[in-house]
Structure formats: structure tokens, C-alpha cells
Amino acid sequence: MTFATFKDTVEGQRAGRIVDTMQGVASGATTAAVPASGGVTTGLLFNNLGTTLYSTLKGFPKFSQMAASRDVRLMSLRNANTRELSGWLCRANLIGTLNPNATGQRLTHVATTYPLKRNRRGAARPIRGIPYILITTTTSTTAFALTMDYVNQDGTPVIGTKTYTAPATNAAQGTGGWLPLEKGDVAIQDITALNVSVAAAAGAANIYLMEPIIMASSLLTGHTTETDGLRGSRFVPPSVQPPAPTAGVLDSELVFMYAGGGSTNTALATIEAVEQ
Amino acid sequence: MSATDRPLDSLPELMARQASAGFYPIGWNLRHTPSTTTNTAAVPAGGNVFMALDRDRAAPPIGAAYRGWVVGACRGMSAGGHLYLMAKFLIGTLNFTGGAGTYVPNAAMPNRYHYGRGLAEQVIPDFSFLRVATTVVGAVTPTITLPSYTNEKAQSGRACSMQIPSNPVKGSVYALDSNLQGDDRAITDVAAMATSGGSAGAIEVWGCKEIAYEIASTSGGAGNTQAFQPASLNQPIMQPGDLYHPIKGTITSIGSFIQYDLVPILL
Numbered sequence: 001m002t003f004a005t006f007k008d009t010v011e012g013q014r015a016g017r018i019v020d021t022m023q024g025v026a027s028g029a030t031t032a033a034v035p036a037s038g039g040v041t042t043g044l045l046f047n048n049l050g051t052t053l054y055s056t057l058k059g060f061p062k063f064s065q066m067a068a069s070r071d072v073r074l075m076s077l078r079n080a081n082t083r084e085l086s087g088w089l090c091r092a093n094l095i096g097t098l099n100p101n102a103t104g105q106r107l108t109h110v111a112t113t114y115p116l117k118r119n120r121r122g123a124a125r126p127i128r129g130i131p132y133i134l135i136t137t138t139t140s141t142t143a144f145a146l147t148m149d150y151v152n153q154d155g156t157p158v159i160g161t162k163t164y165t166a167p168a169t170n171a172a173q174g175t176g177g178w179l180p181l182e183k184g185d186v187a188i189q190d191i192t193a194l195n196v197s198v199a200a201a202a203g204a205a206n207i208y209l210m211e212p213i214i215m216a217s218s219l220l221t222g223h224t225t226e227t228d229g230l231r232g233s234r235f236v237p238p239s240v241q242p243p244a245p246t247a248g249v250l251d252s253e254l255v256f257m258y259a260g261g262g263s264t265n266t267a268l269a270t271i272e273a274v275e276q
Numbered sequence: 277m278s279a280t281d282r283p284l285d286s287l288p289e290l291m292a293r294q295a296s297a298g299f300y301p302i303g304w305n306l307r308h309t310p311s312t313t314t315n316t317a318a319v320p321a322g323g324n325v326f327m328a329l330d331r332d333r334a335a336p337p338i339g340a341a342y343r344g345w346v347v348g349a350c351r352g353m354s355a356g357g358h359l360y361l362m363a364k365f366l367i368g369t370l371n372f373t374g375g376a377g378t379y380v381p382n383a384a385m386p387n388r389y390h391y392g393r394g395l396a397e398q399v400i401p402d403f404s405f406l407r408v409a410t411t412v413v414g415a416v417t418p419t420i421t422l423p424s425y426t427n428e429k430a431q432s433g434r435a436c437s438m439q440i441p442s443n444p445v446k447g448s449v450y451a452l453d454s455n456l457q458g459d460d461r462a463i464t465d466v467a468a469m470a471t472s473g474g475s476a477g478a479i480e481v482w483g484c485k486e487i488a489y490e491i492a493s494t495s496g497g498a499g500n501t502q503a504f505q506p507a508s509l510n511q512p513i514m515q516p517g518d519l520y521h522p523i524k525g526t527i528t529s530i531g532s533f534i535q536y537d538l539v540p541i542l543l
Contacts, residue, residue, distance in 0.1 A: 013510040014390050015428065018461060019402040019486050020453075021358055023525055049454075061454040070459065080491045224491040268491050268525070270358060275461075 003073065003237065003276055016275040018072065020062040022047045022079075022256075024267035030175040031135075032262040036145075036165035042176040044092060044134055045081070045256040045267040054136035054173045057206075059092070059253035060271060068118075068244035071276040073237035074214060074229035079269035081218035085260025089227075089271070091129075091211035091242060094251035095191050098133065098205040100144035100166070107194035107207060113247035114190035115151070116209065118239065127243050128153045128187035129209035131179040132257070133164070139171045139203030149193035152185045157192065166200065176257070210257055213238045216269070218258075229273075240273050280394045281343070281542040284509060290348060293539055299348060300336060300538035304329075304522070326449035327524040328407050329532065332364065335514040338540055344513035346391055347520075348539040350488035354532040358491055358525025361536055362484040363512055365399065365519070368466045369481075370420070372412055372474035384426065384465035385483045388512035391541070399512045400428045401483035404456070404463040405523075406440065408448040412477030416442050420479065422452075424467040427460040432467070434460060443477075449523060452481075484523065487511055488536065513541050 003009045025048040033041040050058035058064060066072065077089055093116055096109040115126035131148060148160040162180035181188070191207060216227050229237040242252035256267050283293035293299075335345045352359040368381040387396040406420060421437040438455040441448075452463065466481050514520075522534050 011393070014393065014397065015400050016461075017400070017402055017510060019489075021525055023358070061451075064454070067459060078489065078491055268358060270489055270491070272486075 003274075009075070009237070009274065012274045012276060013075070018062055018273045018275065020060045020271050022060050022267055022269040024048060024269070025051050025053060026264050026266045027174045028053065029172060029264050030262040031167045031171045033177065034165075034167045036163070037167040038164065038178050038180065040178060040259050041262050042178065042257065042259045043174055043265070044176055045258065045265060046253070054134070057253060059255040063240055063254040065252075066241045068242050070241045072239065072241045072273050073276060074240050075237060075272040075274055076229055077214065077216055077227040077269065077271050078224050079216050079218065079256070079267060080224045081258070081265055081267055082221060083218065083261055083263055083265045084221050085218050085258040085265070087216045087218055087256050087258040088212040089214050089216045090255055090257040091213065092132075092253045092255050092257075093129065093209040093211060093243065095207045095209055098194050098207055100139065100146065100196050100200045100203050100205065103196050103199050105193045106146070106196045107191060109191070110251065111248050112245045112250050114209075114245065115155070116243035116245055116250065118243045124244065126155060126189045127211060128189060129211045131181070131188045131191055132208040132210040133177045133179055134206045134208065135166070135171050135173050135175045135203065136206050137202065137204035138173050139166055139169065139200040141169055141201035142198060143167070143169050143171070144196055144200040144203065145198040146194050146196045148179050148191060149195065150188045151190040151192065152181070153187040153189065155189055158182055158185065163197070165198075169200075171203070175262070211243070212257070213240060216256060237274075240271070280389075280392060282392050283539055283541070284346065284348060284391065290539065297540045300345070301535065302333060302538065303535040304331070304333065304533065326405065326451065328447050328449050329522045329524065330447055332519040332521050335516055335518045335520070335538065337516045341543060342540040343389055343543050344515050344541055345538040346511045346513055346541055347487050348537040350534065350536040352490055352532065352534045354524065358489065359532065359534065360486055360523045360525070361488040361534060362403070362521050362523050363399070363487055363514060363518065364521040365483045367463065367481040367483055368469060369409065370469045370471060370479045372415065372471060372477040372479075374475050376470035377474065379466075379469040381466065388515065391509055391511045391513060398464060399483070399485055400464065401462040402486045403484045404452040405482040405484055406438070406450045406452060407480045407482050408444045408446050408477070409480045410476070410478040411446045412443050412474050412479070414443070414476065415471065415474030418474055419472040421470045421472070422463070422466055422468065423470070425463045426465040426467075427456070428462040428464060430464070432465075484521070485512060487520070
């Protein structure tokens with residue numbers, strides 16, 4: 001049953017409700033951004049369950065590996081953090097891994113075939129997202145630099161010219177960053193290459209297509225922020241199940257993406273969703 | 277939606293109901309017992325770890341003109357973590373007696389009228405918990421198996437299993453939900469249950485419906501945080517004797533306080 005009215009939503013909650021918690025794991029101190037890394041200090045927050053930072057990363061457990069065919073809508077989100085920050089509930093869709101320890105094309109794309117798709121306006125359409133780098137092994141000696149080749153929001157292949165530089169020679173694991181896009185582009189459907197021009201001596205990173213779902217900022221340290229999926233999303237309660245890959249299996253976790261300080265941070269959250 | 281009694285829909289309606297029928301305030305000072313023991317953390321294969329507060333509170337008797345109770349508002353205070361008020365239903369108990377243990381079924385999730393709905397329907401849990409009723413002895417990271425449960429779609433013969441920590445202490449709670457078969461969301465009945473080991477102790481299967489929830493969060497200090505929230509509109513109308521139980525999303529024994537107001541629902 002598609003939710004068309006508030007009454008539909010309340011009735012749907014009886015049988016289709018999903019409540020899930022994140023008892024977060026402390027992120028550890030991350031490295032603050034510099035202008036060459038994009039200027040925004042950012043990171044991802046994960047669930048304690050099943051996570052081994054930064055090799056095995058898990059989000060809300062009930063939404064991990066949920067089938068893309070299910071239509072699950074966010075009703076409400078309550079979250080608290082140990083830091084004041086701007087934040088979003090996001091789908092972290094894994095594109096691949098980066099080894100920045102030599103020059104040249106250093107992205108290993110996962111076997112999953114992109115673009116990812118969701119049903120929008122009556123058809124399965126490619127999704128757009130933020131190109132995100134999450135350092136999973138602390139770098140050393142040199143702040144690596146790279147350019148990104150990608151498929152833009154319109155499905156057009158782009159050879160990138162803008163350089164992302166790691167924020168420090170020893171950028172800590174857990175440090176995130178938004179990879180730069182060419183002028184006129186606003187999002188990606190996929191990344192096809194990461195061309196390292198300056199190599200580090202050590203380090204590794206995950207590369208994601210981040211799909212923001214709803215804002216979940218922490219306005220005051222230690223206090224709870226409530227987000228209403230009915231009104232906070234402006235149009236309809238947003239989907240929280242993963243998108244569907246063109247082919248293969250998608251590694252997709254429901255996590256928090258934040259922009260804020262580099263001090264260690266831990267998320268506490270409960271999400272309420274309803275399956276239509 | 278049928279034209280049933282809905283006093284929670286607006287503040288004037290709630291005030292009118294409270295003026296005409298009163299409300300039933302319940303306040304608990306809670307501390308997990310035994311207070312000196314930290315609940316056993318979940319192993320990665322299990323669910324997020326929770327903590328039960330070792331105490332049920334039964335919905336009180338109600339007059340013949342009323343169908344039952346709902347919670348109007350809930351306030352909680354705790355030194356950190358998630359704090360839930362749950363409607364709790366006992367589905368069955370696994371007694372650790374050596375070997376696979378002995379399972380004693382209690383009852384499937386009951387039918388109840390739900391707020392704003394005009395017929396009695398099965399209560400579908402938001403959480404399917406394993407709750408340690410008696411500290412387990414002699415079990416090394418046992419695997420708890422449910423070879424036959426019924427899901428939220430009334431499909432029986434479903435199966436799942438979950439590994440839990442060694443010898444979990446009384447009050448430890450583990451969420452089964454991420455380990456259910458396929459896309460199952462909840463357990464509504466359990467026909468069989470077994471353990472891979474353990475000589476003494478007991479674990480209950482609870483079907484819990486979240487009534488109210490808040491995060492009592494601090495910035496890392498030891499201060500208590502008071503939290504307040506309106507109760508969910510998605511509530512079963514509780515009958516006298518039905519049980520409420522607070523659940524915490526931490527594993528450290530800490531003092532908590534919870535208060536909630538029961539509002540009567542007319543037939």
C-alpha cells in the first residue's frame with residue numbers, strides 16, 4: 001500500500017514498522033581538512049555491532065543488505081553525538097578501494113556494476129551521489145594527490161582535472177573527504193578511475209557514492225536531535241533501503257556522514273521506518 | 277481507519293479525556309540488578325546489546341466502559357544511551373539443562389486492538405529479543421537456534437540462529453532481528469528453541485513493541501539527562517495484566533528513572 005495520507009502511514013505502522021538502533025563505535029580522532037582536501041572536515045559514523053575500524057564497517061543492522069526491492073520509508077530519526085556537527089543519514093554505497101602508494105590509476109572498482117538505480121517517477125533510474133573518500137589506513141610520508149574520472153549526474157563520462165590532496169602526510173584512518181567535481185557537475189553516478197599523481201608511502205581508502213537521505217545534525221553536544229521523515233523530507237518519507245545495482249551484489253550500509261571537527265565522535269540513534 | 281476512540285490525536289482531546297476519566301501515572305526508579313555486574317557485550321554475530329531492567333509493570337484493571345490503556349507521554353532520565361518503554365510479551369523460555377536445553381513455550385503474540393483501529397489484530401513486535409532470565413552457566417559462546425518460528429506474516433517453520441556471549445548474566449538482552457530468516461521482520465511465535473551448550477540458566481524470547489523512546493545522551497560526563505517524548509501512535513491497547521518493560525541500549529548498570537501516563541481508551 002502506497003502511503004498517500006497520514007492515515008495510511010499510521011495504519012501501515014502496525015504491521016510494517018521497523019525500529020532499529022545504532023549503538024555507535026567511537027570514530028577515533030581524524031585529521032582536519034585543509035583547502036587542498038576540500039576544506040570540509042568530514043567522516044562517517046558506524047555501528048558498534050560488527051564493525052572493526054576501519055576494515056569491516058557496519059551501519060544500522062536491520063538495514064544492512066536489505067533487499068533493494070523492498071519499499072521502506074523513514075518515519076523518524078532520533079540521534080545524538082558526542083560532538084556538535086552537521087550530519088546526514090546516508091547510504092554509503094561502496095564503489096571500490098584506493099591504494100595511493102604508487103602513481104597512476106589506483107582505484108580497484110568493486111565487481112558491482114554501476115549505475116545504481118531506484119524507482120523514481122515510475123521507472124528505475126540511476127541515482128546520483130557524493131563522491132566520498134574514507135581513509136581506512138593512516139597514510140605516511142607524503143600527502144597523496146589524485147584526480148578523479150567519473151560518470152556525472154547526467155550519465156556523461158568525465159575526465160577530471162581538479163586535484164584532491166590528502167589533508168596531511170599522516171592522514172588518520174577515519175578521515176573523510178568529498179572528491180572534487182568539474183565545474184558544472186553536481187554529483188556522480190560512478191567513478192571510473194582515481195589517478196594518483198603524488199604517492200604516499202602507506203595508506204588505503206574506501207571510495208563511496210554517498211546518498212544523503214535526510215539531515216540529522218547534532219546541534220548541541222549530548223542532546224538529541226529529532227528528524228521527522230514525514231515533514232523533514234519535505235515531499236514524501238524518504239527511502240532507506242539500498243539502491244539496486246545494474247548487476248552484481250552491492251555493499252551498502254546505512255550510516256551517518258558528518259561535517260565538523262576532527263575529534264573522536266560516537267553516534268547514538270534510533271530509526272523508525274515503515275515498509276509500504 | 278474506523279471511528280474508534282483516539283484521545284491522543286490532539287492536546288484538547290487528551291486533556292478532555294484526562295478530565296473525564298483521569299489518567300494513571302506510573303513512575304519507576306530503576307536499576308539493573310545485580311548492580312555490580314556489567315552485562316555481557318554482544319559478539320559480532322549477535323544483535324546490538326540491550327539491557328532489561330529486571331522489572332515488569334502490569335497494566336492496571338480498568339472499568340467496563342473502556343477497551344484498555346495506551347501511554348500518553350513518557351519521560352525518562354538516565355546517564356546515557358537509548359531508553360525505550362516497551363510493551364513486552366513472553367513467547368517462550370529456554371532452560372539450560374545440559375545438551376540442547378529444554379524449551380517451554382508460553383504464548384504467541386496476542387491479538388489486541390491498536391490505537392485508531394477498530395479490530396483486534398496480532399501485535400507485531402518491533403524487536404524480537406533474547407533476554408537472559410537466569411544467568412547462564414557452562415556455555416561457551418553458545419549458539420541459540422530457533423529451528424521453527426512464525427514470522428510477522430504468519431508463516432511458520434522459519435528458522436534462525438544467533439551466537440551470544442559466554443555465560444551471559446541475568447538482564448542481558450540480545451536482538452534477534454538481524455538474524456531472522458530472509459526478510460523476516462519479527463517473531464510472533466516460537467515452536468522450538470535450543471542451545472549448543474550450557475548447564476544452567478534460562479533465556480526468554482520476548483516480543484516487544486516500542487511505545488516510547490528517547491536517547492538520554494551526555495557529552496561524555498556522568499550527568500543525568502532528562503528526556504521527554506510523546507508516545508507512539510502505533511500502540512496496542514493494553515489489557516489489564518499486559519506488561520510494560522523499560523529496555524536500555526547500554527550494558528552498564530546505571531540508575532534510571534522512567535515515568536509514563538496511561539490513558540484509558542473507550543470501547
